[in-house]
Amino acid sequence: MNRPPPPDPARALVVIPALNEEDSLPAILAEMRAVAPDYAVLVLDDGSRDRTSQVARDHGVRVVRHPFNLGVGAAMQTGFRWALAHGYDIAVQLDADGQHDPRYLDALVEPVRRGACDVAIGSRYLESGHYRTPRFRRMGMLLFAGIVRLALRRRITDTTSGFRAYGREAMEVCQYEFPKDFPDAPLLIALARRGFRLEEVPVRMRERQAGTSFYTLGKSLYYPYKNLLASLMAWIQRTR
Amino acid sequence: MVFLSRTQIIVAFGAAGLAVYVLDLVRRRRLSEEYSFLWVIATVSIAVLGFCTPLLQWLTRLIGAMFESSTVFALGLAFATAMLLYLSVKMSRLSQENQVLARELALLRSELEQRRGAGAA
Numbered sequence: 001m002n003r004p005p006p007p008d009p010a011r012a013l014v015v016i017p018a019l020n021e022e023d024s025l026p027a028i029l030a031e032m033r034a035v036a037p038d039y040a041v042l043v044l045d046d047g048s049r050d051r052t053s054q055v056a057r058d059h060g061v062r063v064v065r066h067p068f069n070l071g072v073g074a075a076m077q078t079g080f081r082w083a084l085a086h087g088y089d090i091a092v093q094l095d096a097d098g099q100h101d102p103r104y105l106d107a108l109v110e111p112v113r114r115g116a117c118d119v120a121i122g123s124r125y126l127e128s129g130h131y132r133t134p135r136f137r138r139m140g141m142l143l144f145a146g147i148v149r150l151a152l153r154r155r156i157t158d159t160t161s162g163f164r165a166y167g168r169e170a171m172e173v174c175q176y177e178f179p180k181d182f183p184d185a186p187l188l189i190a191l192a193r194r195g196f197r198l199e200e201v202p203v204r205m206r207e208r209q210a211g212t213s214f215y216t217l218g219k220s221l222y223y224p225y226k227n228l229l230a231s232l233m234a235w236i237q238r239t240r
Numbered sequence: 241m242v243f244l245s246r247t248q249i250i251v252a253f254g255a256a257g258l259a260v261y262v263l264d265l266v267r268r269r270r271l272s273e274e275y276s277f278l279w280v281i282a283t284v285s286i287a288v289l290g291f292c293t294p295l296l297q298w299l300t301r302l303i304g305a306m307f308e309s310s311t312v313f314a315l316g317l318a319f320a321t322a323m324l325l326y327l328s329v330k331m332s333r334l335s336q337e338n339q340v341l342a343r344e345l346a347l348l349r350s351e352l353e354q355r356r357g358a359g360a361a
Binding site: 066067070085 | 339345346347349
């Protein structure tokens with residue numbers, strides 16, 4: 001893990017957190033090879049019970065596998081650590097279910113690479129409404145967008161987008177402090193409070209192509225509580 | 241020794257017995273000293289109140305309780321609450337540490353696999 005960083009500047013790593021995604025991984029990995037072959041890919045198997053790790057290895061990408069399920073945020077933390085240890089300057093989260101389109105990777109990475117921001121957020125709401133959200137989810141998203149707006153005194157249109165690019169400094173903090181389960185509004189507030197610059201980039205998101213949504217019924221009850229509390233805490237917590 | 245009620249006798253001996261059991265758990269290394277602390281305080285103080293009726297009556301007047309039994313139950317509930325909160329805090333920390341260990345293990349294993357692959361090639 002202590003190999004010297006490579007000389008070429010601003011290398012970007014695409015981290016694909018995957019939990020039981022053996023069905024959707026081949027498609028997204030093939031698409032990555034086709035439309036974004038320059039990016040290094042790391043599949044972060046978050047304790048899958050299916051052949052996720054094996055499928056990823058068969059496609060020739062590096063795999064880090066959690067011994068048991070830790071949450072998508074924890075998977076990203078491991079991804080950040082791996083990226084830093086291997087000399088990457090930017091890490092992008094790309095979901096395995098096909099929601100995130102690799103064609104937008106360049107657009108997402110560019111402002112971070114240029115140094116215009118520390119974290120670039122792929123927003124599906126910046127461009128006029130092509131993405132349909134169920135009403136119940138939409139209400140929750142509006143609530144958290146409002147909280148983020150209050151806390152940061154600026155607008156983030158897509159607080160729940162996982163399609164983000166993180167620069168080195170942001171990764172160095174996030175590898176230790178990152179919401180383990182829902183890295184949404186509280187994360188954005190915490191990052192901004194630490195002085196990291198956030199920027200939104202318009203992206204299109206697709207309907208998920210396989211597997212089930214991460215947000216199940218039980219989580220949909222816990223989610224508002226956890227995120228509300230964590231947002232308020234991120235707002236008032238002292239930054240260490 | 242004057243007991244106010246049969247309940248007091250049961251509680252007093254029960255608490256004393258529990259205190260002895262807790263200490264025995266520590267002796268047999270089944271319970272660490274750290275975790276025994278709250279248990280010993282709770283059982284010993286309830287046992288002391290159970291056997292020392294004047295002290296129990298004084299404390300009851302002090303906190304304004306109607307009956308001596310309420311004092312003992314309030315005390316027991318307070319200790320139970322404190323214990324649960326303490327355990328929740330401990331558990332949060334443990335699961336945090338568990339996460340860190342699991343992530344570190346995942347990274348080390350991937351590194352090991354990589355090195356093995358490079359060595360074989």
